[in-house]
Amino acid sequence: MLHRTERTLENIPVGSLGLIPVVGCEELGGKVNDYLIKWRKESAHEHKDDIAFSGYVRDTYIINTKVPRFGSGEAKGIINESVRGKDLYLMVDVCNYNVTYSLTGNTNHMSPDDHFQNLKRVIAAIGGKCRRINVIMPFLYESRQHKRNGRESLDCALALQELVRMGVDNILTFDAHDPRVQNAIPLSGFETAPSTYQFIKGLLRHVKDLQIDSSHMMVISPDEGGTNRAVYLANVLGIDMGMFYKRRDYTKIVNGRNPIVAHEFLGSSVEGKDVIIIDDMISSGDSIIEVATELKRRKANRIFAAATFGLFTNGMDKFDKAYEDGIITGILATNLIYQSPSLLSKPYYINCDMSKYIALLIDTLNHDGSISTLLNPSERIQNVLQKYREEAKSNTP
Numbered sequence: 191m192l193h194r195t196e197r198t199l200e201n202i203p204v205g206s207l208g209l210i211p212v213v214g215c216e217e218l219g220g221k222v223n224d225y226l227i228k229w230r231k232e233s234a235h236e237h238k239d240d241i242a243f244s245g246y247v248r249d250t251y252i253i254n255t256k257v258p259r260f261g262s263g264e265a266k267g268i269i270n271e272s273v274r275g276k277d278l279y280l281m282v283d284v285c286n287y288n289v290t291y292s293l294t295g296n297t298n299h300m301s302p303d304d305h306f307q308n309l310k311r312v313i314a315a316i317g318g319k320c321r322r323i324n325v326i327m328p329f330l331y332e333s334r335q336h337k338r339n340g341r342e343s344l345d346c347a348l349a350l351q352e353l354v355r356m357g358v359d360n361i362l363t364f365d366a367h368d369p370r371v372q373n374a375i376p377l378s379g380f381e382t383a384p385s386t387y388q389f390i391k392g393l394l395r396h397v398k399d400l401q402i403d404s405s406h407m408m409v410i411s412p413d414e415g416g417t418n419r420a421v422y423l424a425n426v427l428g429i430d431m432g433m434f435y436k437r438r439d440y441t442k443i444v445n446g447r448n449p450i451v452a453h454e455f456l457g458s459s460v461e462g463k464d465v466i467i468i469d470d471m472i473s474s475g476d477s478i479i480e481v482a483t484e485l486k487r488r489k490a491n492r493i494f495a496a497a498t499f500g501l502f503t504n505g506m507d508k509f510d511k512a513y514e515d516g517i518i519t520g521i522l523a524t525n526l527i528y529q530s531p532s533l534l535s536k537p538y539y540i541n542c543d544m545s546k547y548i549a550l551l552i553d554t555l556n557h558d559g560s561i562s563t564l565l566n567p568s569e570r571i572q573n574v575l576q577k578y579r580e581e582a583k584s585n586t587p
Contacts, residue, residue: 210252230247255269285302287299310352347373359378363380386422390571404428407466408432411431419469509538523540
């Protein structure tokens, strides 16, 4: 694991660090804050008399903000302490449907639009007083509407441009659906961080009898769009990859898209192999289950599905059934978006915690350090694989 002590934080901070978890992102923000407090207390003695490090050690880096609503459902952003000269990191979870507000006596669940609007309200309340604004938006708002097919809106590009116009310097996201959306803001900071290392760590921690070689394991991309992700994972693990492509019926439109007729497989035999299906998100989960069922038909051994964002928009029933039927052995997803208590209680669900990784990114950026090593986890993956193999060897009688 990459530790904070291994980072070369030679630059003085851009400004005193401030963390603003926008409504709905408090839990993840709290975990990130705990890491930052711990690390900075440990290194405090080095800088205690240096004026450039004033406000470096604090009891909390979270800035007190609120987004109250009027009875009509309208809202406003309020900041309850000074942010002048601070290097601010705003964290927002646009997928947290568990946050509600009252609208003329009715309970409304917040949509991604509401969360994005709240983010803008907080930026507006800052009023240009801080040193720098950085937005950490793990699930990139409107990232599924990243390209135009016919007469359509380009919502993700518009949202990025709007944030930049409001004074945002850096936008940090995770496993963007298509990273080329950054072409909308070519002169601004935009980074998409991978979750690959956390998936591998989560899998190796929970499954102790994996044989990680091309005879026993394979990586599968459920569609052509996720091929790069699968190629990278297969390369760092030293195993083969395969992919499915979706055969669609282009004569019909159902729920805004052409329905999938079949999933066709390209790749070598999966017979007797453990398989990792990797994707950026599990939405309804139909594709993942269809792909897993097809792999089982081809005599694959255990199947693990890994996705950065577990949305599970149609509930968990079909996954419960797939687990009971032996089609899926485990599902790995991150805590970058809201996870319901029922999801966390599932026996097949492996939660991959990203808070330490986010804290490392924030800590490094606050020091104006390079994050390129953090964005490329291959060295850390090799270390964790080596440790796993050594443990397996020592446990073999």
